Amino acid sequence: MEDKPIRVLMLFTILNRGGAETMVINYLRRIDRSKVIFDFIVHRSEKGAYDDEVEKMGCRIYRFPPLKLLRIPSYKRYISDFFDLHREYKIIHGHCSELGYYIYKEAHRRGLPFIAAHAHNEPHGLDIKTPVRNILKWRMRPYLTHYFTCSQGSAKWLFGKPLMEKAILFPNAIDxxxxxxxxxxxxxxxxxxxxxxxxxxxxxxxxxxxxxxxxxxxxxxxxxxxxxxxxxxxxxxxxxxxxxxxxxxxxxxxxxxxxxxxxxxxxxxxxxxxxxxxxxxxxxxxxxxxxxxxxxxxxxxxxxxxxxxxxxxxxxxxxxxxxxxxxxxxxxxxxxxxxxxxxxxxxxxxxAGFDINRNAEWLQDLYIRESRY
Structure with missing residues (x-):
């Protein structure tokens, strides 16, 4: 019987053609999908630009409700029910910054060996969401096992100065x-x-x-x-x-x-x-x-x-x-x-290290290696 591929659970808001989404899809196109495949949690009911393509490649898309302040208890129950049903996931790789906090926390509680957040941005200035974002990014850090970033500034913003030194600087590679x-x-x-x-x-x-x-x-x-x-x-x-x-x-x-x-x-x-x-x-x-x-x-x-x-x-x-x-x-x-x-x-x-073909194999090997623990 053939070994099944390792299924990596990627966290997003929606699979539209943004920078982080495009980067992940670029890697998905290049990895050996008989060994590693990506599935996606998204937080929008509407269809994303990449949905059809990823489903044709054998990926699964799970639609979560948006994270809203007044619905946090029901959102947490949704996460718990999801992991009860899907015990196959050992690797979580989040691309929605601090908004993955509740998923990271539940994954940690269940002992998943690979829980990563990926810093894609370095926000400046203040808005109405800033206090909540700062609280969530601070609270999520103890639940992470891996830290990914596209730049040092992004790592400092999401993980803080002590943890940014541990972050894996991962290129936003392209074909x-x-x-x-x-x-x-x-x-x-x-x-x-x-x-x-x-x-x-x-x-x-x-x-x-x-x-x-x-x-x-x-x-x-x-x-x-x-x-x-x-x-x-x-x-x-x-x-x-x-x-x-x-x-x-x-x-x-x-x-x-x-x-x-x-x-x-x-x-x-x-x-x-x-x-x-x-x-x-x-x-x-x-x-x-x-x-x-x-x-x-x-x-x-x-x-x-x-x-x-x-x-x-x-x-x-x-x-x-x-x-x-x-x-x-x-x-x-x-x-x-x-x-x-x-x-x-x-x-x-x-x-400069930004060609997708050189980096996809490294990422694939990392997922395979870490899933063994």
């Missing part, structure tokens, strides 16, 4: 072959989307406070006044600001200048067609989107709040302070679109 710059493909994409003769500025992210789309639109509105061919391409969906972004596009008179393309599976192709990647995030860990843009040889202007650990090819990345005005950002955008050459950057990304 570099899919992003190699190809001038023929670039021309095809630009013809296909009507981008020929245009200055195409792109951003790939969900419409959330963190990604700073409203400021991005302020920048672009000035660029568009100075450069009549300018076009802004926004790729992504979801997030609390999606409606406000659409409203602001109309308010600024940019209806014909801004293309909101939604969640897309053809990110490598879209990057080929862009001229510049504009990324004024309020905070970031190690951004998969920015890594993909560099792999495609695309010039990037980001904020100084984006982790420097994600700058793999310095000549392609310029970081500006969010204290500068939209006009100052626009000036740099217009100055940056000339004087750089798109070319194959595959070797630089691979040498």
């Amino acid at each position: 570099t072959c899919r992003f190699v710059f190809n001038p023929v493909k670039r021309k095809e994409i630009r013809v296909s989307y009507g981008w020929e003769g245009k200055l195409v500025i792109g951003n790939i992210s969900r419409f959330s406070y963190q990604k700073n789309h409203l400021f991005l639109l302020d920048i672009f509105s000035i660029v568009a006044r100075c450069e009549s061919s300018a076009l802004l391409v926004l790729v992504g969906s979801g997030g609390e600001l999606q409606k406000r972004v659409k409203e602001k596009v109309l308010q600024l008179g940019l209806k014909n200048k801004v293309k909101i393309m939604g969640s897309r599976a053809d990110i490598p192709d879209l990057l080929q067609g862009m001229d510049l990647f504009l990324f004024p995030s309020l905070f970031e860990g190690l951004s998969v989107a920015q890594l993909e843009a560099q792999a495609s040889g695309l010039k990037i202007i980001n904020s100084t709040s984006v982790s420097e650990e994600g700058t793999i090819i310095p000549e392609l990345v310029e970081s500006l302070s969010l204290k500068l005005t939209a006009g100052q950002w626009a000036e740099r955008v217009l100055q940056s679109i000339t004087g750089y050459e798109r070319k194959n950057r595959m070797q630089e990304i691979t040498d």
Whole structure:
């Protein structure tokens, strides 16, 4: 009788095309699924962008209710009932930061040998959720056996200074072959989307406070006044600001200048067609989107709040302070679109340790090794 694969339980909010989700799906595509396979706990009833793909690969998706303050007792019972039914799981790998607290705690109570949280972000500033987030991340730490992070700043935020030294710095690796710059493909994409003769500025992210789309639109509105061919391409969906972004596009008179393309599976192709990647995030860990843009040889202007650990090819990345005005950002955008050459950057990304093929085997071996205890 053939051995069954080790089933790793991944924790998410929803399987949409965010950075953490894309990273995990990239690894899932590369591991030997006869040895290790991923299953998913998600916290939304609606279907995620990756649901169909992961189910076709033999993964299971379990839908939990959202974690809400007034429903914590019922949420805890849901977790307990789940583990009563699913005793096959020995490995938990959480990607929803401190919101995995109650699952980590129950897994620890049941003696699971591998309980990991993965730090993907380094939030800055305060909002209404900050006190609760700080309490949960502090309380979850004793229940973890493993600590993963995409950057040192993210590790410090989620695990605290003493534990960050134990964190496994795990690359947000990508399939570099899919992003190699190809001038023929670039021309095809630009013809296909009507981008020929245009200055195409792109951003790939969900419409959330963190990604700073409203400021991005302020920048672009000035660029568009100075450069009549300018076009802004926004790729992504979801997030609390999606409606406000659409409203602001109309308010600024940019209806014909801004293309909101939604969640897309053809990110490598879209990057080929862009001229510049504009990324004024309020905070970031190690951004998969920015890594993909560099792999495609695309010039990037980001904020100084984006982790420097994600700058793999310095000549392609310029970081500006969010204290500068939209006009100052626009000036740099217009100055940056000339004087750089798109070319194959595959070797630089691979040498920096961000190629998926080199890292998938290591992760697979780790899960196999740790599941034996």
